[in-house]
Amino acid sequence: MPITFQTSLFDDLDADPQLESLGRTVERITLDDGAWLDLRRGWVTNSDALFERLAVGVPWKADRREMYDRVVDIPRLVSWFGPGSVFPDPVLVSARTALNDHYGRPPGQVFETAGLCFYRTGDDSVAWHGDRVGRTIDRDTMVAIVSVGAERVLSVRPKSGVHSTGPGETLRFPLGHGDLIVMGGSCQRTYEHAILKTKSATGPRISVQFRPVWPR
Template identity: 30%
Template sequence: MDQLDLFGNPEAQTKTHFEIQNGDYIYVPDFLNKKKADEYFQALLDKIEWKQESMNMYGRQIDFPRLTAWYGENDKPYSFSGITLSPHPWSNELLEIKNRIEPKSGVEFNSVLLNRYRDGNDSISWHTDAEKELGQNPVIASVNFGAERKFQLKHMETGEKVELILKHGSLLVMKGELQHFWKHQVPKTKKKISERINLTFRVIK
């Protein structure tokens, strides 16, 4: 299936749909052209209310190795890793991005979790987006800005792995049973890299 070039990017690649055991995903490396991706990246750096969250682990408060923010409809809090986030109202840029990805994702999203990776030491460990608020077989749409980072999937029963390099302006949509059978992570890297912002749009029930 050919990708519709909605954003004036003549080099946009064909949409790639992967069916894997117990799930499927779509990865569009050039979903946004560089000019538009650069504009969004700078706006997100400047305007989002970033916060350093922490969690209790073995009796100690441990900072998340990244900054986070939660935006969306005002009655949709989100709980994970022992914390509960109350959403900020949608910004203009987040609404624009949401409206652009929904036709590709086939879902109307009501919330977005933002992660800001300041350098290669920031990361997110193996986890699933399968909290009860997300319902059965949630669709998660991930939009990526800034430095390219390695994204890994691992099947919880077979150990099979899938690895992607998430590019500036790319879109990744995880669908089907994937969140119930596959973990995913963004590992640390020793490479000297600049900042990355990841938006994961979701539907809170």
């Protein structure tokens, strides 16, 4: 797969990607109704090397889904690694362990799976949604997202009719080049998020979503 993207000024493609610390470097953003976001910029150093390894080494596929009365292509490439799967890169194994160490492995909220999305251009996107693992339960959960490659904006907004304080503003987080964001508390039930299409010139981005496994 041909890859063309603007690398970070701080990255060395010949150096191995590494994880920086979490702890006090994580910024907590408190939302309404028990939802919160944790942000850690530049968690993965030399992340452009990780982007290239994932772009080339992951078994990407183009999914389709039913929408109204027709089947449409999902505007991004995807790959998924379930519990017990061999992750496509050792850095992802280390990231999962570091996240579980940081958040203390609360019951039912241990990160186990990794879902990957490849946004090739500004036309690739994901619509407003709350992750299914959070929408089908009535308890808090966490979803951790690591972004490598070019920056794309993750938009987060309150769900209509959910919040006692009324409609809230849309928050926008440009994420890429090793940034980490964790959505926790009631976030998947009371907020929704999206990667919206953009006409601005942008390079490719890969996001890795670490999730727990909830019993159905």
